[in-house]
Amino acid sequence: MRISEQAKQENRSRILDKAAEIFNSKGFEDSTTRDIALAAGLAAGTLFNYFPSKETLAMTMVSEALVQGREDYLRRCTGREELAEELFLFVASGLRRLRPLRPFLGPVLERSLSPFPRKNVCQEGETARQEHLAAVQSILARHGFTEAPDYVAMTMYWSLYLGILAFWSNDTSPNQEASQALIDYSIRMFVQLISGSGADKGEADAS
Amino acid sequence: MRISEQAKQENRSRILDKAAEIFNSKGFEDSTTRDIALAAGLAAGTLFNYFPSKETLAMTMVSEALVQGREDYLRRCTGREELAEELFLFVASGLRRLRPLRPFLGPVLERSLSPFPRKNVCQEGETARQEHLAAVQSILARHGFTEAPDYVAMTMYWSLYLGILAFWSNDTSPNQEASQALIDYSIRMFVQLISGSGADKGEADAS
DNA sequence: ATACAAAAGTGAGCGCGCTCACAAAATACA
DNA sequence: TGTATTTTGTGAGCGCGCTCACTTTTGTAT
Numbered sequence: 205m206r207i208s209e210q211a212k213q214e215n216r217s218r219i220l221d222k223a224a225e226i227f228n229s230k231g232f233e234d235s236t237t238r239d240i241a242l243a244a245g246l247a248a249g250t251l252f253n254y255f256p257s258k259e260t261l262a263m264t265m266v267s268e269a270l271v272q273g274r275e276d277y278l279r280r281c282t283g284r285e286e287l288a289e290e291l292f293l294f295v296a297s298g299l300r301r302l303r304p305l306r307p308f309l310g311p312v313l314e315r316s317l318s319p320f321p322r323k324n325v326c327q328e329g330e331t332a333r334q335e336h337l338a339a340v341q342s343i344l345a346r347h348g349f350t351e352a353p354d355y356v357a358m359t360m361y362w363s364l365y366l367g368i369l370a371f372w373s374n375d376t377s378p379n380q381e382a383s384q385a386l387i388d389y390s391i392r393m394f395v396q397l398i399s400g401s402g403a404d405k406g407e408a409d410a411s
Numbered sequence: 412m413r414i415s416e417q418a419k420q421e422n423r424s425r426i427l428d429k430a431a432e433i434f435n436s437k438g439f440e441d442s443t444t445r446d447i448a449l450a451a452g453l454a455a456g457t458l459f460n461y462f463p464s465k466e467t468l469a470m471t472m473v474s475e476a477l478v479q480g481r482e483d484y485l486r487r488c489t490g491r492e493e494l495a496e497e498l499f500l501f502v503a504s505g506l507r508r509l510r511p512l513r514p515f516l517g518p519v520l521e522r523s524l525s526p527f528p529r530k531n532v533c534q535e536g537e538t539a540r541q542e543h544l545a546a547v548q549s550i551l552a553r554h555g556f557t558e559a560p561d562y563v564a565m566t567m568y569w570s571l572y573l574g575i576l577a578f579w580s581n582d583t584s585p586n587q588e589a590s591q592a593l594i595d596y597s598i599r600m601f602v603q604l605i606s607g608s609g610a611d612k613g614e615a616d617a618s
Numbered sequence: 619a620t621a622c623a624a625a626a627g628t629g630a631g632c633g634c635g636c637t638c639a640c641a642a643a644a645t646a647c648a
Numbered sequence: 649t650g651t652a653t654t655t656t657g658t659g660a661g662c663g664c665g666c667t668c669a670c671t672t673t674t675g676t677a678t
Contacts, residue, residue: 208655208656211656212656215656246657246658247657247658247659248658248659249657249658249659249660250656250657250658250659253656253657
């Protein structure tokens with residue numbers, strides 16, 4: 205069992221390695237699970253003993269990248285940042301870790317993170333979303349927003365975040381400055397939203 | 412040629428009718444193009460003489476609904492509305508027409524309207540997005556925003572709009588009040604964004 | 619009518635993600 | 649060691665969206 209356990213881990217990481225390679229060279233949709241399995245030295249069906257779907261396989265990499273991004277953020281965060289500043293740091297840390305996966309991220313994030321209701325949800329995606337939102341909530345809490353923001357605010361946050369991911373994932377501007385501007389505006393907007401409705405929720409009355 | 416032309420149109424609309432029926436009863440993903448073609452009295456392959464893909468078939472219905480929604484909006488619009496009010500009317504008019512398609516909208520909108528880069532883009536989806544955004548721009552223009560808002564603003568608008576669609580498409584609250592609140596906040600946020608464009612951090616408040 | 623070209627319909631078949639009945643190997647127990 | 653049990657690997661095969669070589673129908677010109 206020990207030896208087998210180790211062999212399993214090796215198989216798993218060999219699948220992940222080869223998958224990353226193939227996804228990066230041909231994109232997500234043009235890569236086949238058969239190719240990946242064979243490249244990892246396994247039969248076609250065996251891949252699904254390790255990952256229940258092609259989507260989950262890809263999202264596993266995304267998930268790990270986002271976890272590392274979160275760790276980076278915690279390491280880099282001094283605790284003296286403004287709210288917007290800290291949110292920016294958090295988002296940017298995630299993107300930095302996603303960078304190597306960029307060539308094949310589009311279809312994966314679209315399927316796994318989008319809030320549209322679907323038949324077969326990918327658990328990795330759900331988890332990634334929840335953990336991201338939980339992190340945001342904890343940042344808010346540390347900045348004095350003790351009551352959890354309502355569903356409207358968090359729904360809007362997620363929409364904006366997905367928009368950032370989508371834009372960033374094919375941003376060809378030199379240093380992704382275009383994305384930086386988008387992140388900047390999105391976060392500022394979000395901060396403004398929760399600042400304005402935090403006390404008296406719902407009655408903002410603009411007209 | 413006359414008769415055949417008419418037959419073609421009949422086939423086309425029979426496909427659309429049966430597709431709507433089947434999509435509504437089994438959802439988009441569980442419906443097969445074979446079933447739809449047979450239900451329309453055609454061979455499996457013939458369907459693709461009329462629509463290049465299953466996605467396009469579904470998006471054709473969405474597209475038509477959105478066009479009708481736009482007409483409704485033009486009809487109902489008095490021209491004396493506030494900007495936010497008019498945007499709300501515009502968005503709500505679209506949703507009203509999409510209502511009958513709601514049971515199968517999720518996967519369709521996710522694939523066709525999402526801004527994530529993809530291999531095979533569905534032309535119907537691209538067009539729908541462009542027309543929607545053009546309508547928004549013209550509303551803005553009529554309210555004094557003569558210079559076209561920059562890509563950041565429009566990107567954020569589209570993110571928020573997609574979020575609204577996603578939330579609304581499985582909003583089970585009695586009269587979709589939950590969605591109404593989301594639309595309200597999203598639009599107000601967007602108006603604030605373009606009003607204060609170039610404005611500095613947060614505090615500005617509404618004037 | 620007849621011949622012919624263009625348009626429309628057909629269904630076998632492809633490659634995909636994924637399943638599943640079974641085979642092989644690893645482990646547990648005697 | 650030998651046997652039973654569980655775990656892991658295998659690849660034929662399914663159903664899907666979609667293609668394409670072919671047949672049938674339609675329209676035109678003689």
